Amino acid sequence: MDERLPVDEALGIHVDTPAGHGDAHCFRNAGGIVTDDAIRSAMLTCNFFGTKEIVIVQHTQCGMLSANAQDLEKHFRDKGIDSDNIALDPTLPELKLEKGAFAKWIGMMDDVDVTCMKTIEAFRNHPLIPKDTVISGWIWEVETRRLRAPTLDPEKRARTDVTSVPFGVNGKQPARWS
Numbered sequence: 043m044d045e046r047l048p049v050d051e052a053l054g055i056h057v058d059t060p061a062g063h064g065d066a067h068c069f070r071n072a073g074g075i076v077t078d079d080a081i082r083s084a085m086l087t088c089n090f091f092g093t094k095e096i097v098i099v100q101h102t103q104c105g106m107l108s109a110n111a112q113d114l115e116k117h118f119r120d121k122g123i124d125s126d127n128i129a130l131d132p133t134l135p136e137l138k139l140e141k142g143a144f145a146k147w148i149g150m151m152d153d154v155d156v157t158c159m160k161t162i163e164a165f166r167n168h169p170l171i172p173k174d175t176v177i178s179g180w181i182w183e184v185e186t187r188r189l190r191a192p193t194l195d196p197e198k199r200a201r202t203d204v205t206s207v208p209f210g211v212n213g214k215q216p217a218r219w220s
């Protein structure tokens with residue numbers, strides 16, 4: 043959802059045009075991660091609207107690196123909000139988290155590249171996404187305005203902020219894919 047991630051420029055497409063007939067269905071969310079709503083939209087477009095490819099784009103300097111989700115949960119608890127009993131979707135009260143899963147649900151990350159690779163895997167392995175869908179994931183470098191493949195190679199990540207370390211975040215995030 044970050045305003046520094048220009049999807050059209052990054053991918054060389056026109057998501058929408060004034061006349062309609064855009065190139066892609068674009069779903070944005072905090073961190074560009076797998077959520078139930080991302081799966082819901084991808085399930086619909088890939089099974090029923092003719093979409094053949096999913097492109098995941100995350101980005102450096104992501105705000106989702108800038109705090110530990112447990113501290114964010116505490117923010118709500120300190121305000122008297124019971125994060126174990128929240129209607130995630132008020133129109134679908136059946137959609138519930140297990141007790142203690144709220145921080146994990148927030149989806150903060152330790153490392154953008156690792157998250158991107160896990161996100162690709164999660165879409166590839168999801169039973170509602172057709173097996174022949176082409177799925178790739180990319181990192182938009184805010185610093186250079188370039189797209190690159192996710193990598194663990196320290197050389198290739200050297201000039202960009204892709205972990206929570208520069209943000210001084212304490213502790214590991216509750217990882218969504220564990």
Ligand SMILES: [Zn+2]
Nearest residue numbers: 044073104105
């Ligand atoms: Zn972000």
